[in-house]
Structure formats: C-alpha cells, structure tokens
Amino acid sequence: MAGNQNSGRRKTPAALHLINGNPSKLPASQLLGAGAKGAVPASALPECPTFLTAPAKAEWKRIIGDLALMGNVARVDRAELAVYCQAYADWKFFREKIKKAQEDSGYVETTPSGYKQISAWMQNANRAEERMHKAGASFGMNPSARAAHDWRAPQGELFATEERDARDRFFD
Incomplete structure (x- = not known):
C-alpha cells in the first residue's frame, strides 16, 4: 500500500x-x-485562562512574551498553551513532593507484598513531564523542536519608513 x-x-x-x-x-x-x-x-496574544492554578499562571506570564517575540502564538493557541502551563505546574508540584519525601520514599515505594516500585509521586511527575514536553513542542519550547525550525528574527521591513528616511538624510 x-x-x-x-x-x-x-x-x-x-x-x-x-x-x-x-x-x-x-x-x-x-x-x-x-x-x-x-x-x-491573527497574531493577538491569548488571554490567560482563569481556571489555571497560580503556578500555571506564573508560567504563562513567564513565557508569553518570548512566544510573542518568536511569533508563533495566537489567540487560537490558548488551550494548547494552557495545557503546557498546567502540565508545568503539575510537574513542579510533584517534583516538590518528591524532594520533600526523598528520604522516605521519594523515588521508590514498597508495595504491601514487599516489591519495590516507582513512587506514585514519580509516576505522576513523569506523566506531567510528558504532557509538558508534548504541548511545549508545539511552540518550540525544547531544543529539538527549535532545531526543526529556523527561529530567526523577522527579516525586517520591506520598504523604508519615514523615520529611516529622515535619519538617513541627516546622519548619512
């Protein structure tokens, strides 16, 4: 086929x-x-959803400016960006729980039958990290996603502006 x-x-x-x-x-x-x-x-920035947790909103505020500079975010991307930000907040939460419980059972737990397994905090952190990686790749937020595209700055204006003409007349 x-x-x-x-x-x-x-x-x-x-x-x-x-x-x-x-x-x-x-x-x-x-x-x-x-x-x-x-x-x-249209290249208008999306508004931060009100239902995001505080750490997710902080991540939104941290990255929205950079995404706007790269020119690859629009209002229609709101949900995908919210998924990324909430996944980041979840990942951060689970990693803090792992750090706090590291002495006891941060990475490994013992089941009632005596077997060792990866802790529930670590499993949730890994799932949140996968969601974060997947959604972030849509916006070029990891090295491999950026390598797939040439994220150069915009080429610039095609035609001269009045300010440039005035500058060239007086400072050339």
Whole structure:
C-alpha cells in the first residue's frame, strides 16, 4: 500500500514556512491565499485562562512574551498553551513532593507484598513531564523542536519608513 493522508512528514503551517525563509519557494499567494491550507491566525496574544492554578499562571506570564517575540502564538493557541502551563505546574508540584519525601520514599515505594516500585509521586511527575514536553513542542519550547525550525528574527521591513528616511538624510 502506498500510504494515506497520515504518511510522511506533517505539513508545516504557513507562518512557520515563512519564518524558515520559504524553503520550498512557494508563491505567497499559495501560502497566504484564501484557499491556502493552514491559514495564519491573527497574531493577538491569548488571554490567560482563569481556571489555571497560580503556578500555571506564573508560567504563562513567564513565557508569553518570548512566544510573542518568536511569533508563533495566537489567540487560537490558548488551550494548547494552557495545557503546557498546567502540565508545568503539575510537574513542579510533584517534583516538590518528591524532594520533600526523598528520604522516605521519594523515588521508590514498597508495595504491601514487599516489591519495590516507582513512587506514585514519580509516576505522576513523569506523566506531567510528558504532557509538558508534548504541548511545549508545539511552540518550540525544547531544543529539538527549535532545531526543526529556523527561529530567526523577522527579516525586517520591506520598504523604508519615514523615520529611516529622515535619519538617513541627516546622519548619512
């Protein structure tokens, strides 16, 4: 069988395609046109959900500025970003519990039948870490996700502005 729509690499969103310098040299009309797949959402920042815990809200505030600078967050990304922030808060909570219980049973517990197993705190921390890693990769929040894309700063303005023209006239 030759494959199906799930075969091969995932399609790159138009915004990331443009950030990477349009490596396939697709015309802008095809990337940003009305019929283009992966339409680019408005670049307004999403609001922090009120249901997040305090540590999750703190993580939201910590990362939202950097995500805005990278240009890969929009209002439609609110839920995915909330998943990342809450997973981070959960992971932090479980890691603090492990640190507190490290002398007793931070990493390993003994079952009633006498077997050793990974502690419940550690299992929950690992699950939260997996959720955090998965959701964070959507925003380029780990080295391998950033390596998959060229997160260069935007190229700059295409046409001169009045301020630049004035500067060039007087300081050239």
